[in-house]
Amino acid sequence: MATGGRQIVGTVRARWAARIAVVGAVALAMAIGSASAAHAAPSIVIDFDSPGYVVGPNSPAGQNGWTSTGTNFDFALDENTTFPASGLTDGRSLRVSNAVIPGTSFVRSPSVDSAGEPGVPGALGNTFSGGFTVASATGGIQDGLMLEVVLGAASRYGGVVHLRQTAAGLEIGSYWVPPDATSTANSSWRSAVFATVDPSVPHRIEVRAVFLEGETDVLDIFVDGELVSGCSGLTTWETFHALSGGSTTATVSDFSFRLTTSAPSPTGVGFEAGLPPAPATLGQGFLFADIGYGTSDTVLPGPDGGAAPAPTEPAPAPDFPLSVDPPTLDGPGQVAVSSSGFRPGEFVAATLFPEVAAAGWLQADSSGAVAGSVAVPEGTAIGTHQVQLTGAVSQCTALGEFEMLAPVLPSTPAAPSTPSGPALAESGSAPSTAITLSGVALVAGAGLVIAASARVGRRSRAGAVAAQSSSGT
Known part of the structure; x- marks a missing residue:
């Protein structure tokens, strides 16, 4: 699968508009793609200005349900005014960089009701959906800056949104093991960069994971309101866990902002591994604001439920x-x-x-x-x-x-004609219409010739009589 993500030019969004978008997503607007929600489970919209949050290094770990794997990597809760070039104005953001990568390291958000396959213990809905606004602390490209936003804990069962800054811009992608894979070798993985966007402005990223029993899970990624992962085959990490002996009945209830040394492969097969940290991003990195998510039940479109897609004209560029x-x-x-x-x-x-x-x-x-x-x-x-x-x-x-094409009408055969002359000798078949018509034409033609000859003969005789009269003989 080729990577080549689409280019999206983002615009700065007001914080109140972004928060409305988060609430809408949690309130099942995330059932994008004609899916309908049966009910909404508890959700959360993170407000870092709320009581209990303290600005500083290693925050918000230990505050209002946030946790982390330690304090030996670069993350903090910062005022957005500290980074005026980011495009974020008022309020606060979670800042994370990959200046150092001390093993598996992540900051984990508070939990809501768990989402998972129907019948899985603890699952109160089959859909986890949510989103966040991401910005560059410097307002531009920070070479080597990279991070994963994971649906769920470090196991990444719910899948990942991979963020990476390159010379091309902010690349938004993922990697996963497809359902037909037979091993977890690197060559069995698929990866893609779904969108490359301008890092000088904030962007809204939203996700939806639908966990399906006996079927391939759905994982969708939206960038600035546009579904960018639709035809990629993207799914959760269920197949990876099944092939590696892990749990295939896990649940998801939060986001983890995780350091990584891996990235989508340029070829779309496998993934890049062993990428280095980016020391120059210390104290900078990504800013995450307007974080919100929730659990719900989703009925996917199909013959037995949900509305069918209703295009009004053919796709101008079919996939x-x-x-x-x-x-x-x-x-x-x-x-x-x-x-x-x-x-x-x-x-x-x-x-x-x-x-x-x-x-x-x-x-x-x-x-x-x-x-x-x-x-x-x-x-x-x-x-x-x-x-x-x-x-x-x-x-x-x-x-x-x-x-x-125009319908081909069957020909209607003409009735055979009855000859007026002597009966034809029996030959086992009636004369054809064409022959009959030809015979009529020949007879008619002969009659014309005879009549013409008669007229010529009369004129010749009349001329001879006149000549004799004038000569006195």
């Missing part, structure tokens, strides 16, 4: 090609369609264009491939038509086309 067979029809029928690249196991909605007609549901297999048939109804107009498949969760699109 994948769609094979359509046969390529032409001359009436109502069905076309076989196939594509790949969708989220494993997700339902996929088919739509016909230009009619904008829903054409039913298909489902991706464990590799993300889709194959099935789509009905083309009576009355479909002559011309080019398109079939689009849209992933109900990933929003990935595949587009193909077929041609509706």
Whole structure:
């Protein structure tokens, strides 16, 4: 899977607007992608201005439910006014850098009700969703600055959002073991940079993890309101834990801001490992504000629940090609369609264009491939038509086309003619219409020739008589 993340130009957001966005996310606006929430579980919006928080190094560990693995790495609770170039104005932020990396090190936020697969002990919902605003303390690129925001504890069961500053900007990505992997070797991993954004302004990052029993978990990453991970195959670390003998029934209830020496691979296969710390970031690093998250239940779109994607026009730049067979029809029928690249196991909605007609549901297999048939109804107009498949969760699109031809009407044979002349000799078959018509034409032609000859003959005789009269003979 290639990395090449999209470029997103961010804008500075007012703190109150960001906090409304957090509350909205926790209140199930994070069920983006046509998912519907059954109920909301307890959630939290972190306000570092609240009583109990103290500005300084190693804060907010030990305050209002925050914890850390120690105090031997660079993190603090700071006033945003300390970093005027960051784009954050009032309030406070959690600041973390990777100036030093003393083993596994992270700062962990307070817990809310746990999210996990249905039936897992302690899980009060199947969805964990939330977000945060991230800014550069210097207002620009800090070479080598890197961090993971983990859904859950250090095990990273819920997956990771990887943040890295390079010459290109702030890269936002992840890495994971896909559901069809058979080992946890580096080559079995997949990774991607989903977006590269301007580090001179703050950006809003939101996540949604849906834990599914017997299916591939959903993990979505949004940057400044846009789903950036939709067609990547991104998922939680459930497969990694299953292959490595860890728990596959873990739950998630918080964020961990974790130091790392790994990063997504430029090729999309495996991940970079053993990356060094960035000593120059000491006292700087990332600023995290407007942190909020919660647990809920989500019903994913599909035939038995949730609304289907309802595109009003074909995708201008579909993610994948769609094979359509046969390529032409001359009436109502069905076309076989196939594509790949969708989220494993997700339902996929088919739509016909230009009619904008829903054409039913298909489902991706464990590799993300889709194959099935789509009905083309009576009355479909002559011309080019398109079939689009849209992933109900990933929003990935595949587009193909077929041609509706004019119907081929059966010819009506003419009744055999009855000859007016002598009966034809029996030959076992009646004379064809073409022969009959030709015979009529020949007879008619002969009649014209005879009539013309008669007229010529009459004119010749009349001329001869006149000549004799004038000569007196």
